[in-house]
Amino acid sequence: MKKPIVIANWKMYIEKPEVAKKFITTLKRHSALLSKVEVTIAPPFTLIPILSTLVTSTKGITLAAQSVSAYTEPKHTGEVSASMLRGCGVQTVIVGHSERRAAGESEVVIAAQLQASYKAQMNVVVCVGEIERDTHGSHFSLIEKQLSVVAGHVKGKLIIAYEPVWAIGKSAGDAMKSSDIQEMVIFIRKTLVDILGREAALKVPIIYGGSVEGSNAHELLKEGGAGGFLVGHASSEINSFIEILQACL
Ligand code: PGA
Numbered sequence: 001m002k003k004p005i006v007i008a009n010w011k012m013y014i015e016k017p018e019v020a021k022k023f024i025t026t027l028k029r030h031s032a033l034l035s036k037v038e039v040t041i042a043p044p045f046t047l048i049p050i051l052s053t054l055v056t057s058t059k060g061i062t063l064a065a066q067s068v069s070a071y072t073e074p075k076h077t078g079e080v081s082a083s084m085l086r087g088c089g090v091q092t093v094i095v096g097h098s099e100r101r102a103a104g105e106s107e108v109v110i111a112a113q114l115q116a117s118y119k120a121q122m123n124v125v126v127c128v129g130e131i132e133r134d135t136h137g138s139h140f141s142l143i144e145k146q147l148s149v150v151a152g153h154v155k156g157k158l159i160i161a162y163e164p165v166w167a168i169g170k171s172a173g174d175a176m177k178s179s180d181i182q183e184m185v186i187f188i189r190k191t192l193v194d195i196l197g198r199e200a201a202l203k204v205p206i207i208y209g210g211s212v213e214g215s216n217a218h219e220l221l222k223e224g225g226a227g228g229f230l231v232g233h234a235s236s237e238i239n240s241f242i243e244i245l246q247a248c249l
Helices: 017-028 045-056 082-087 098-102 107-119 138-150 178-196 198-202 214-224 238-247
Strands: 005-009 038-042 061-065 092-095 123-128 158-162 206-209 228-231
Touching (some): 017 045, 017 238, 045 061, 082 107, 107 123, 158 178, 178 206, 214 228, 214 238
Parallel strands (some): 005 038, 038 061, 092 123, 206 228
């Protein structure tokens, strides 16, 4: 059995360096958990250099960025490139999060972010997910379209995070049913086989995100068939995050 992957997407929940450092220091004490779960922390850009040494010196935890610039050349105000992140010890970038898509990031941008990230030798998490569902199953064709962005661009480790937008930022009772997660994981795997070929597609972890908390994580992981979680609000408080990690064992 592969180790479950749990990515903490802090969004803007944790702002202060002291709070972030205390979170990591506490997490480090749970070495038994860190040996059984692959933990990645995605802090906001401002906290990355502050956490870099603390995280990179800890076995079992790695750093991710919540987004990355689509550009590689320096003449872009306000952007943070993949190579800048790499220089701060970041190994993974998240692209295509629904909150970034809602802010205007198109599939053209996501494809450029993928290329820029692989060029800087990063792992890439591509988020996909429908805004709502209808009875005609149109979410399947939307997910297929969102996944097609990876075609021809995969040059390193890829993770797909399936996050139905309607289930994000709520509480455990509003998460997707595990039987529906299982159906979508199978669909994503099949679509990846069509895009990448069987051998490459079987290597891609597919994780779930959307109102994962300590109380539902065990059932969602065991019955949903995903390889782990992308966790938002419940990853911003150390005790609730530890509960999720424990539920993954
Ligand atoms: P949530 O967020 O866990 O707060 O639902 C998940 C995400 O947006 O990645």
